[in-house]
Amino acid sequence: MPDKENDQELIEQVIRSQKYAQLASTLVSRVTKEEAKKHNSPQAIIQSARTRLHQLTGAYLAPKLDYTQWLYKFKSLDPNDRLGLESTSLSMMRLHASTYERLEVLPTFFQTALASISPVKSVLDLACGLNPLSIPWMPLADGFSYYASDVVNPLVHFLRHYFELYRVKGEASILDLSFSIPSQPVQLALLMKTLPLMEQIEHSLSQKILENLNAEHILVTYPLRSLGGRRKGMEETYRSQFDQLVAGRNWKIQEFRFPNEVAYLVTK
Ligand SMILES: C[S@@+](CC[C@H](N)C(=O)[O-])C[C@H]1O[C@@H](n2cnc3c(N)ncnc32)[C@H](O)[C@@H]1O
Known part of the structure; x- marks a missing residue:
């Protein structure tokens, strides 16, 4: 599969969780593409992209902020x-x-x-x-x-x-x-x-x-x-x-x- 399509699919997987869907799309896309270069399996890419995004944002916020x-x-x-x-x-x-x-x-x-x-x-x-x-x-x-x-x-x-x-x-x-x-x-x-x-x-x-x-x-x-x-x-x-x-x-x-x-x- 061409890289671009592959990246898009990975991004969609990352934002399947609401927590990541609510972040600026440019940041999600950047971090996912960077992680795609470091790991081979889609699971590893999605997991490490979510971990990095959490460290940049959610880690500071109370989990269920209404x-x-x-x-x-x-x-x-x-x-x-x-x-x-x-x-x-x-x-x-x-x-x-x-x-x-x-x-x-x-x-x-x-x-x-x-x-x-x-x-x-x-x-x-x-x-x-x-x-x-x-x-x-x-x-x-x-x-x-x-x-x-x-x-x-x-x-x-x-x-x-x-x-x-x-x-x-x-x-x-x-x-x-x-x-x-x-x-x-x-x-x-x-x-x-x-x-x-x-x-x-x-x-x-x-x-x-x-x-x-x-x-x-x-x-x-x-x-x-x-x-x-x-x-x-x-x-x-x-x-x-x-x-x-x-x-x-x-x-x-x-x-x-x-x-x-x-x-x-x-x-x-
Ligand atoms: C350590 S907190 C600081 C919050 C605030 N400036 C303060 O001192 O009270 C970092 C903030 O940066 C935001 N953030 C993370 N990555 C960012 C980015 N690429 N662009 C803009 N804001 C970002 C997070 O959502 C979080 O609210």
């Missing part, structure tokens, strides 16, 4: 109930490992890391996960705009409704960073805990993303512990990865150290 129910909870709040909004957002953010690990420092995280550029007028939150729910804790300007994207369809769909509900100017969309890098001009781009995943997809993808983003500032962060909770060597590894990324550039870098995360505010 977005409809969460949307209903937000819709049931009185629009002026700030405390209700904050406590519902905090509860939902517990369901994505990346936001969960940030919760204890959320009141100071963005205030500290973005102090020098606040109030922020426009944000591009890439590979966002549930981070847009942190908007109430960010130092944003009146009338700010917020563009969020990820590769998980139901998550993006939920964020779209959430933005409508709270009249957030901007949009939530599906965007596979390994397929396209947005070029829209913004004051701030967020690349939070994302670059290690981009390096897993393609060596030097982080560099391409940093170079091509049309943002005045980029907040790059790295986790300081693994999903399993181990810390060993992560700080040194990511520090040296980041140092290499920005070496020789005339960019201003500010560093902020939090208990579970290190953040760098890059000003181009």
Whole structure:
């Protein structure tokens, strides 16, 4: 069978499971084609493609996240109930490992890391996960705009409704960073805990993303512990990865150290 047809059949098998059908098709297709070059049996290809896709996406999310129910909870709040909004957002953010690990420092995280550029007028939150729910804790300007994207369809769909509900100017969309890098001009781009995943997809993808983003500032962060909770060597590894990324550039870098995360505010 010609390779192309074979690849298409394998992709269809991968997305036979709903969990993978809901991911950006460009990412599923890329990962499946790469795995097809490494393994011989269709089972091995499908299994390893699904494992890689899980490590990039589902591994961070609570397994049975009922977005409809969460949307209903937000819709049931009185629009002026700030405390209700904050406590519902905090509860939902517990369901994505990346936001969960940030919760204890959320009141100071963005205030500290973005102090020098606040109030922020426009944000591009890439590979966002549930981070847009942190908007109430960010130092944003009146009338700010917020563009969020990820590769998980139901998550993006939920964020779209959430933005409508709270009249957030901007949009939530599906965007596979390994397929396209947005070029829209913004004051701030967020690349939070994302670059290690981009390096897993393609060596030097982080560099391409940093170079091509049309943002005045980029907040790059790295986790300081693994999903399993181990810390060993992560700080040194990511520090040296980041140092290499920005070496020789005339960019201003500010560093902020939090208990579970290190953040760098890059000003181009
Ligand atoms: C480690 S989580 C970080 C989430 C969020 N930035 C935060 O720090 O709270 C990585 C996120 O990247 C998304 N992702 C994985 N591969 C991606 C890709 N190729 N393009 C865009 N997003 C991707 C995942 O779905 C997941 O939400």
